[in-house]
Amino acid sequence: MGEDNGMGMALISQLVSNSVWVAFNGLRRKPPIRMKSEQYTLGQFSPSTIAPASIQSAIALGSNLGDSRTILESALEILDQTLGITLKAQSSWYQTAPVGPPQPDYLNGCALLEVQLTPQELLATLLKIEVQFGRVRQERWGPRTLDLDLLLFDDLILNLPHLQLPHPRLTERAFVLVPLAEIAPDWIEPVSGQSIAQLVQRVDCSGVRRL
Numbered sequence: 719m720g721e722d723n724g725m726g727m728a729l730i731s732q733l734v735s736n737s738v739w740v741a742f743n744g745l746r747r748k749p750p751i752r753m754k755s756e757q758y759t760l761g762q763f764s765p766s767t768i769a770p771a772s773i774q775s776a777i778a779l780g781s782n783l784g785d786s787r788t789i790l791e792s793a794l795e796i797l798d799q800t801l802g803i804t805l806k807a808q809s810s811w812y813q814t815a816p817v818g819p820p821q822p823d824y825l826n827g828c829a830l831l832e833v834q835l836t837p838q839e840l841l842a843t844l845l846k847i848e849v850q851f852g853r854v855r856q857e858r859w860g861p862r863t864l865d866l867d868l869l870l871f872d873d874l875i876l877n878l879p880h881l882q883l884p885h886p887r888l889t890e891r892a893f894v895l896v897p898l899a900e901i902a903p904d905w906i907e908p909v910s911g912q913s914i915a916q917l918v919q920r921v922d923c924s925g926v927r928r929l
Contacts, residue, residue: 765889773872774806775831775840776902778885778894781867784852785823787811789864793847794829802834809897815925821861824929826896828869830849837871841881844868869894873908892921896928 754794766843781789790811807830815825820918821829844866851864869885876883884907888894895918898905 726876742788750924758785772832772834775837775868775872776870776898776905777831777844778826778828778865778867778898780824780826780867780893781863782816782822782824782861789851790825791826793851793864795812795864796847796850797829797831797843803840803843804832806832807831807901810902811929812893812897813927813929814893816861824893826893826926828894828899828901830901837876837881838870838878839873840871841868869898870905870907873906875908875914889917890920890921892923892926895921896923896926 774852779790779793794805794808797803809827809829810907811825811827814826816824831840835843848862848864867885868881868883869888871883876885885894889907889910895914899918900916903913906912907913907914907917
């Protein structure tokens with residue numbers, strides 16, 4: 719995303735205000751949920767009548783400015799202490815070559831979360847934590863203190879203006895697939911129908927080094 723911080727904060731407010739509860743009946747449900755943006759709007763599901771289930775989600779973490787390892791580990795601690803979020807697993811850290819303009823190498827990893835939040839609320843939480851660590855959105859693919867991406871939310875397929883699930887570039891990124899395969903090799907990416915272990919075999923992983 720390429721928003722500046724003002725637009726980023728506006729997006730956080732919009733995500734929270736548009737948030738809705740959706741009931742899920744468990745992980746790995748088939749067929750996957752497919753919702754168009756007009757089907758996923760405020761008021762279609764009522765928080766007073768549908769209790770949120772615990773949903774497994776996957777996120778990616780990255781940093782190439784400052785003390786990256788400390789930043790990433792601190793972000794995970796904050797997430798685990800956030801109401802409605804439990805950290806279930808985290809990958810090793812990986813050093814990866816940057817995508818975009820010349821900049822330092824990245825430290826990347828992935829984590830599995832159990833959440834009682836809507837996808838929008840979870841994304842808003844991730845954006846808030848980025849801001850806490852001084853994330854400034856100025857240059858697309860530019861260096862950053864902290865990058866938190868929502869990759870998967872159960873088997874939900876969602877297409878909204880500010881949120882697509884699964885993450886639209888998940889299947890292309892070795893620096894995401896390698897750490898995700900470490901902790902969730904059997905998770906089925908719902909668009910391709912392939913497991914993370916299968917997807918990681920299709921990308922060039924030569925630039926990803928486990929630390």
